[in-house]
Amino acid sequence: MNQAENKALMMGNEAIARGLVENGCSVATAYPGTPSSEILSSVAMYRRQLGIDMHTQWAVNEKIAFEIAYAGSQAGLRTAVSMKQVGLNVASDPLMSAAYMGCVGGFIIISADDPGPHSSQTEQDSRMLAVMAKIPVLDPDSPGQAKAMVGMAYDLSETFKTPVMLRPTTRVCHSRQDVQPGDIPVSTRQPDFKKDPLRWAATPKFRYQLHLELEAKLADIARQTATAPLLRNPQAGGRQAVVASGVAAAYTAEALNDLGLWERLPFYQVLQPFPLHTDFMKQLLANHDDVLILEESTGIIEMQLADHRRVKGKLNHVVPRVGELLPEKVERLLADFTGQAVTIPELPPAPGRRPTLCAGCPHRASFFAIKKAAPRGIYTSDIGCYTLGLNLEAVDTVLCMGAAISQAAGFYHAYRNAEKRPDVVATIGDSTFFHAGLPALIDAVNHNVRFVLVILDNRTTAMTGSQPTPATGTGVSGEALVKVDMETLIKGCGVEFLEVGDPYDLANFTAMVKKAVAFSRSHGPAVVIARHPCIIDLSRQGKGTDPVRVTVNDDCDGCGYCLQHFECPALVAVDDGARTAVDPLICTGCGVCLNVCPKGAIVADR
C-alpha cells in the first residue's frame, strides 16, 4: 500500500499516530488526557480506514494501559501506550520495573507534557521520570519530527531492548504541519512470548543484576549516533553556543533568523535529552565556554552538563523555570545572551474569562443540590470538568485522580474527635471513579468513613473529548464492549446506601442528597449517582430533552443570588445589574434554573 504521494496537514497527535501505524505498532493503549488524547483516537481512525490488524483500547487508567501494551512487547510485538504527563505518575510503578526488565518488541511510552500548564494539575517534566526510570527519551520540536521520532524510538527500543519515551508537549501535540505520510507495512510479526522467569518475574536479587545491565545499556545509548544532537548551522562558530530541545528548538531556529544570528551563533538541537550523548557533552564544553540551554520544563540537559559555571539555563535562573518558553521569551533570552536588540514586542497578557461549566451542564445542578444538602460541608473533588464546581463554592479540594474519596476519608478521620463533625461530600466523575476512585471507595467502606460520594455520571470522559468509560460499553472505534455496571460495582464494595437520580430533577435530587447526608452522619458511606448525559454529547448526537423556554419576570430585584450560586452562563445581569435576564443564544432550555431563584422570578415562558 503506497500512501506516500501527498503530504497531509496533520495535528501533532495525528502525526504520532501515523508514525505508530507506519512502524508496525500492533497494540496501542491509552487513558485520555489533554494534550495526548487524539493519539489513540487517530491510531484507531487509521486502523479502521486502512484495515490494519492491531489492538487499540482506552484502558481504565494509565497503569493498566501501560501494562497491557508492555505485555505485547514482552511477546515480541511493537506496542505503544500514550497518556498525559500526570498520567505517567499513575503508570510510574510499572514504568520503573519495565525499565529494569527491558522489552522485546519495540515499546514506546508517549507522555505528553503540558508546560504552561493549560489543562493540567502540574507542569511536570516527563523527562524527569525517564531519568528516574533510566530510559531514553526523545523530544520532538514539531508534528513532523514527532512522527519521525516514532521510528527512531522503535529502532532504539529494539536495538537496546529498552522502553523508550517520546515526550511531545502541548504545542507539538496540537499544532498542525504538512507531514509526509509513509507506507503502512503489513505486519508479519507473530506473538512469541519466551518464558524467562529470571527476567520477567525477577526477585530482588536478580533485579540488582538487571539494574547493572540497565546502566550498561544507558552508557551504550549515550554513545550511539542515531539520536545524537544536531548542529543545525554548521557554518556558525565562536565561544558562545545555544542548545535547545523540543518545541524550544523550533522557536530557537526562528529567533536566530529574526535576530540575524543564524550565521553566527552555533545552535545544537538535542533530540534525546536523556541520556545526553557522551561525546556531545565533551565537545560542547571543549568548543564553547558560554552556553545557553533552552528546554521545557526542567533543566534536564543542563543538569547533565558538568560545568555549570559556563552554562546558562534554569539552574542559575537565566531561563524561567515556570511556564512555556514561548517564541517571544526565547527571542528575548537569545538577545540578552548575545547582546542583541529584540524584534518581538512584549505583548500584554490577554484579558482572561473565568472558566465555567457549560449552560445546561448537569454538574451545575448536582453542585447546587450538594450545597443545599450540606451547606457547611467539606467538599472534596477530583479531576474533570466538574473541578469548575469551585466557582460555585462546591469544591474545596482537588489533588489528583481518585483523591476526592481518599481525601474525604482523610477529613473524616481528621475530625473524628471534633465536637462538631462536618459533613463531607466528595464529587467524582464516572471515568475518574473507574480510574482511581474504586480502590479508595473500598478503603472508605472498610473503615466505615461517614461521607457522601456523589458520582457525577455524565456517561462519558467529557473533559478530554468524550471518550467512553467502562459503563458506556463501547471501544475506541465505537465497537461494542461489555458494559460494566456501576451500581453492581458499588454494592459489591459493601456500600449500603446507594441511590441514582437525575440532577435535572433538582427538587427530588436535592432530597436524595439530603437523605444521603443524613445516612452518612449516623451510619457510614452513602453513594448518590447523579446521572445525566453530558450536554455536549447530547447535542453532538442531535439528542436532547424538549427545551424549556425560560424567562425572568418582573419579580427579579437583581439580588444576584442565581448569578453567584448557580452561575449558568445563560443567566446575565442586565440594566447595570438591576435585574437578571436569560440569554436565549446560550440557554439550552434545561429548565434547572426554574428551581433556583428564591423569589420565583425565573419562570417557564409558556
Ligand code: SF4
Ligand atoms: S432571578 Fe432571582 S435570584 Fe436571580 S437576580 Fe433575579 S431575583 Fe435574584
Ligand code: SF4
Ligand atoms: S434553562 Fe436556565 S439553567 Fe438551563 S441553560 Fe437556560 S438559563 Fe441555564
